[in-house]
Amino acid sequence: MLNFAAAGGSKRYKNKNMTNRTFTMIKPDAMKNGHAGAILDRIIREGFKIVALKMTELSQAKAGEFYAVHKERPFYAELVTFMSSGPIIAAILEKDNAVAEFRNLIGATNPAQAAEGTIRKLFATSVGENAVHGSDSDENAEIEGNFFFSGLERSM
Numbered sequence: 001m002l003n004f005a006a007a008g009g010s011k012r013y014k015n016k017n018m019t020n021r022t023f024t025m026i027k028p029d030a031m032k033n034g035h036a037g038a039i040l041d042r043i044i045r046e047g048f049k050i051v052a053l054k055m056t057e058l059s060q061a062k063a064g065e066f067y068a069v070h071k072e073r074p075f076y077a078e079l080v081t082f083m084s085s086g087p088i089i090a091a092i093l094e095k096d097n098a099v100a101e102f103r104n105l106i107g108a109t110n111p112a113q114a115a116e117g118t119i120r121k122l123f124a125t126s127v128g129e130n131a132v133h134g135s136d137s138d139e140n141a142e143i144e145g146n147f148f149f150s151g152l153e154r155s156m
């Protein structure tokens with residue numbers, strides 16, 4: 001009889017856990033500048049599995065809701081206007097230690113401070129128009145993923 005654990009079953013189950021998931025958006029600047037394909041290719045080559053993905057557009061209200069945590073910041077209005085200025089791609093990604101691994105891959109919020117070879121260093125133009133979003137914690141990854149993909153089965 002096949003042994004579940006010996007066959008890697010428990011590891012596969014662990015990889016379905018939300019703590020191994022993060023959420024990303026390819027932002028309107030990267031979409032407009034034609035970088036979406038290169039960014040997705042890089043994400044996949046770095047070992048992230050795409051669990052869910054959709055191209056969509058945020059209304060001002062929805063962008064405001066998504067970034068509500070930044071409501072009091074001076075750049076909030078600019079951020080909401082920018083994020084609702086054109087199409088985006090939203091995706092849930094899976095990899096061991098996904099949140100930290102993905103933040104390493106995208107680099108610092110300000111592309112001027114992002115490490116060489118990171119997605120923001122390669123494709124972002126400014127701190128406001130910084131090509132991609134990546135969740136900053138496991139908890140926010142789940143909240144942000146649910147914002148776009150409500151009802152997504154954990155077993156997918």
Ligand code: CMP
Nearest residue numbers: 075078079109127128129130132133134
């Ligand atoms: P993101 O990772 O999507 O999370 C919050 C966003 O706010 C951030 O990326 C930036 O795009 C934006 N942001 C942060 N700081 C500034 C700033 N000083 N000016 C404009 N936008 C900013």
